[in-house]
Amino acid sequence: MKRLNWPIWTGFLLSLVAGFSYPFVFVRWAITREFPWANLVLFAIAFVLLAFGLRRAFKPDKEIVSKIFSSLAAVVGLLLLGGLPFVIYVAGSWLPASSEAPRVGQKAPAFTLTDSNNKPVTLAQLLIEPINNTPPKGVLLIFYRGYW
């Protein structure tokens, strides 16, 4: 009877989680965002499991297929480990310089844009309209990439 090589499978799945969770999960907290140590911890556990799985797959009684599959799983794990710093530090900085963006001390350029109810809204309105019945002390404009 064939026994499932569970260390390979769990190690492989965990390396996927370690590789892809940063932009979706760990960017949310300052502590896991500034350095991806949470992802590195997940990778470390994943590689321990992969190592156990490989040892099991390379025992003499195992089939060649399981040797190939477990090796592939380990290679994918390594590629993900290498891809993570690339995504965070290289791809993450593919941004325009925005050297002409308005500076501290300048008036924010006026605008009229459409809100989510299709109504036009001006910056002047946003600066005046009360929050909890008191005039706002300030407005934070957050430019973001999009809903996707």
Added chain:
Amino acid sequence: MCHSELRSFEKNMNKFNEAGIRIVGISVDTPEKTREYMLQKAGYTFTFLSDPELETIRRYDLVHAREIASGKDIARPAEFLLDSSGTIRWRTITENFFRTARPEQVLEAAKALP
């Protein structure tokens, strides 16, 4: 992932309301997309404005032309804190889109507003 930074602001909405700071999100998304994804699915409660033609985004020099993941012209992440006269008192133009402004930083900067 592109709006995961907004979540931390949503979680601090009470603090921003207490500080008298109105949060406004601006992107190229249409009002329809914003309603569907940001309000209904993600449950944000602050104001969203649509700039599909990038008029305001261009005036603020924040156009990210032919962004690689979307293939479109979009806004690059940036945050501006204005006082009630509309003068910019604080801003962040991040060099890495995983490191946008955090609510703690903005709340700290808001203390200096008149």
